[in-house]
Amino acid sequence: xxxxxPPADIEGGPGWIIKGTTLLPxxxxxxxxxAGMTADxxxxxxxxxWSGDAVxxxxxxxxxxxxxxxxxxxxDCARDLxxxxxxxxxxxxxxxxxxxxxxxxxxxxxxxxxxxxAGRVEEALAEFEVAYEQRAAAGAPADLLxxxxxxxxxxxxxxxxxxxx
Numbered sequence: 001x002x003x004x005x006p007p008a009d010i011e012g013g014p015g016w017i018i019k020g021t022t023l024l025p026x027x028x029x030x031x032x033x034x035a036g037m038t039a040d041x042x043x044x045x046x047x048x049x050w051s052g053d054a055v056x057x058x059x060x061x062x063x064x065x066x067x068x069x070x071x072x073x074x075x076d077c078a079r080d081l082x083x084x085x086x087x088x089x090x091x092x093x094x095x096x097x098x099x100x101x102x103x104x105x106x107x108x109x110x111x112x113x114x115x116x117x118a119g120r121v122e123e124a125l126a127e128f129e130v131a132y133e134q135r136a137a138a139g140a141p142a143d144l145l146x147x148x149x150x151x152x153x154x155x156x157x158x159x160x161x162x163x164x165x
Contacts, residue, residue, distance in 0.1 A: 125155035
């Protein structure tokens with residue numbers, strides 16, 4: 001990666017990637033994605049969100065039990081709909097509840113993405129760095145480390161660009 005180009009897209013799972021420019025998941029092969037999500041009760045909502053239909057995803061999620069995952073996905077919907085204050089508040093609430101649990105690095109990474117959407121790049125970088133460190137310390141799988149490294153590197157690039165201007 002050079003200063004001018006974002007981190008590469010990375011494979012997130014069957015049929016989907018995490019974009020290096022936006023740090024958001026996007027479905028690249030719908031059949032493969034659906035095959036990989038057959039056991040996930042939130043598959044339809046995730047498909048809608050990752051296909052760019054946050055309104056539909058939100059509708060589907062409002063019928064689900066308000067687990068940490070459902071609330072995080074709802075915060076992602078809010079972020080994608082431009083409701084960054086709501087997304088940031090939800091992630092702050094979730095982090096207050098889940099600090100010290102296996103959810104913490106996941107929530108920090110998603111909180112960082114909401115901070116990016118709000119234009120708070122340095123704060124996003126701090127969250128991405130903590131998420132990466134926590135995942136590395138926990139011996140997280142390579143794909144999770146790669147997504148945290150991608151987010152950290154993109155935020156570093158954006159901070160450098162802000163400093164240069």
